[in-house]
Amino acid sequence: MKRVSNSFINIFLAILILVSIIGSVQLLPEIFNQTTKLFVYFFDILMIIIAVTLLSKKTQQLIVRLFSWFNEHISMKSFWLTAFGLIILWQMSSVFLISGTCFWDWQVIVERAMGNKDALPNYFSVFPNNLFLLKIDNAIWHFLGHTDEKCFILALNLINTLVIDLGTFLVWKVIKRQSLSVSNNISYIFLLMIYTLTPWVVIPYSDTWAFLFCALILYFSTYFGTFDSLWGYVIYASLLALIFNLAYFIKPTVFIILIAGSLILLLKLCTDKFWRKKYLKQLFMFGIIFCLTFCFIFVGFKTYLYQHNGIEKINTNMSMPLTHFMAMGMKGNGGFDFDDNAKHQAMGDWKQINDDSIHLIKKRYREFNGFAGYQKFLFNKQILNTSDGTLGWGHEGGFLHVFESDDNLKNHSIQRKMYLNNGNASTDKGDYRFIQQIFWIMILISILGSLKDASWFSQFLKYSAVGFFTFLLLFEGGRSRYLIQFLPILLVLSNLGIKVLFKDKSLN
Numbered sequence: 001m002k003r004v005s006n007s008f009i010n011i012f013l014a015i016l017i018l019v020s021i022i023g024s025v026q027l028l029p030e031i032f033n034q035t036t037k038l039f040v041y042f043f044d045i046l047m048i049i050i051a052v053t054l055l056s057k058k059t060q061q062l063i064v065r066l067f068s069w070f071n072e073h074i075s076m077k078s079f080w081l082t083a084f085g086l087i088i089l090w091q092m093s094s095v096f097l098i099s100g101t102c103f104w105d106w107q108v109i110v111e112r113a114m115g116n117k118d119a120l121p122n123y124f125s126v127f128p129n130n131l132f133l134l135k136i137d138n139a140i141w142h143f144l145g146h147t148d149e150k151c152f153i154l155a156l157n158l159i160n161t162l163v164i165d166l167g168t169f170l171v172w173k174v175i176k177r178q179s180l181s182v183s184n185n186i187s188y189i190f191l192l193m194i195y196t197l198t199p200w201v202v203i204p205y206s207d208t209w210a211f212l213f214c215a216l217i218l219y220f221s222t223y224f225g226t227f228d229s230l231w232g233y234v235i236y237a238s239l240l241a242l243i244f245n246l247a248y249f250i251k252p253t254v255f256i257i258l259i260a261g262s263l264i265l266l267l268k269l270c271t272d273k274f275w276r277k278k279y280l281k282q283l284f285m286f287g288i289i290f291c292l293t294f295c296f297i298f299v300g301f302k303t304y305l306y307q308h309n310g311i312e313k314i315n316t317n318m319s320m321p322l323t324h325f326m327a328m329g330m331k332g333n334g335g336f337d338f339d340d341n342a343k344h345q346a347m348g349d350w351k352q353i354n355d356d357s358i359h360l361i362k363k364r365y366r367e368f369n370g371f372a373g374y375q376k377f378l379f380n381k382q383i384l385n386t387s388d389g390t391l392g393w394g395h396e397g398g399f400l401h402v403f404e405s406d407d408n409l410k411n412h413s414i415q416r417k418m419y420l421n422n423g424n425a426s427t428d429k430g431d432y433r434f435i436q437q438i439f440w441i442m443i444l445i446s447i448l449g450s451l452k453d454a455s456w457f458s459q460f461l462k463y464s465a466v467g468f469f470t471f472l473l474l475f476e477g478g479r480s481r482y483l484i485q486f487l488p489i490l491l492v493l494s495n496l497g498i499k500v501l502f503k504d505k506s507l508n
Contacts, residue, residue, distance in 0.1 A: 006458075010451045016386075016465075016466065017444055017448055019382045019386075023386065024387045024388075024441045026383070027388070028441075034429070039430070039434070094199060095157045095202060097402075098415050099153055099157050099402065100153070100423075105130065105205065110137060110153060113134055125315040129206075140152075156204035157204055166212055166215075167211045187491065190443050190446075194389070194439050194491075195484075199415070207482075207485060210253075210254070216247075217244070218489065220236070220243065221261065224236075234289050237293065245294060245301060248298070249302075253485060257486075257489075261464075268456055318345070318348050320344060323358050324344055326474055329473075334381040335478025384479065384480075385473070389480075390427075390480070399424070400420075401423055402423050418432045443494045446498050446501070449498060453497075465489050468486040
């Protein structure tokens with residue numbers, strides 16, 4: 001059963017990742033054409049160094065001697081402390097150089113947290129999933145003494161940096177528990193380059209919070225089955241129920257991880273008699289405590305956010321049903337559609353919106369001329385969902401306009417030259433995009449290596465990843481920004497794939 005389950009999920013994961021690789025590689029020529037002359041010359045030198053290294057044994061021996069000297073004269077503690085300092089320096093300078101305002105969701109949350117009632121008055125009735133983030137931002141604004149918008153956004157970005165770093169630390173801990181040094185070091189580089197060191201420190205939205213909670217869930221999941229006492233499982237179940245609740249009110253899609261985990265537990269119970277005999281009592285207690293605690297917190301917290309949040313009056317009848325997002329996900333490139341959204345907001349009635357969305361789903365499916373046409377659409381949508389190594393930097397309308405965009409000194413900074421054009425976040429900064437794209441393609445390729453890993457933990461990650469990919473295919477997607485919420489899963493899968501490639505042995 002274990003092998004059958006692994007083979008089953010591998011089929012779907014392999015197809016999805018291969019499509020993503022095709023789309024990511026396909027973007028390289030376009031991105032390379034956007035690079036600067038200096039970057040091209042640097043790329044030429046790098047390619048020559050790599051070619052010489054591969055062809056010359058003397059060069060390989062020299063590199064080995066340099067690494068040996070490094071290991072002998074520089075301690076890993078000193079190295080990591082220096083690296084940590086440089087990471088923080090880069091992040092802090094990014095916050096103060098490229099923070100700004102925007103014209104999409106997180107700006108609405110910022111303005112409403114500051115008490116501006118004119119910013120899309122029905123926004124939180126239509127999209128109540130952002131109420132928790134509104135409360136967090138509002139509490140920070142009050143703590144800062146009702147500061148002005150610029151100082152408030154700078155503070156949010158500093159906190160956002162902390163959120164990113166905590167998420168990074170947790171993913172690092174999960175990776176460290178899974179494999180030995182060779183695959184670890186490569187995975188750390190992937191993690192830093194694709195997420196930690198990116199300009200997402202200045203986008204204080206739910207994506208980075210979702211990354212943190214996803215990383216926290218993965219971290220806690222590595223301790224499942226390690227407790228000897230019944231009370232250990234009671235405390236563990238209660239904490240996990242709290243984390244899942246907080247994560248749900250940031251990004252409801254976190255339930256995919258819960259479904260995947262429950263499925264893996266059920267499969268393991270059915271196939272492992274020894275494990276079932278040893279842990280059945282603890283699992284029963286865990287299940288009861290988790291469900292009761294989760295429901296208790298969920299009902300209480302939802303009631304508080306929807307009825308007693310102290311900021312917004314919520315009309316639950318205006319909230320968008322899942323069918324709305326499914327209909328939207330079948331139109332155009334499968335992303336957010338202003339026409340659908342405006343039409344359904346104008347209706348203002350949940351049942352009417354739901355009925356119209358079902359009608360649109362049926363109509364749009366017929367327009368695909370059958371399942372083959374729908375498959376073509378999903379193929380292209382998977383590419384749009386997953387091919388961009390910058391994770392969608394600059395893709396939203398009015399993505400980011402920095403403060404002091406006319407400051408000549410700041411405009412000559414590395415960050416503004418890498419990420420911006422005329423003070424605005426840009427999708428045509430080829431130097432940054434090319435670097436990110438290469439690392440993203442390597443991550444995707446390494447995930448394929450995890451197909452050989454049939455461990456239950458690996459399968460838990462695979463079912464979660466396929467679940468998230470499927471959700472983005474069926475509902476609103478169309479951009480790589482939505483990958484951030486389950487990026488920890490992809491990074492740990494990548495680590496397992498690298499472990500297979502380097503034939504490391506698991507520490508567990």
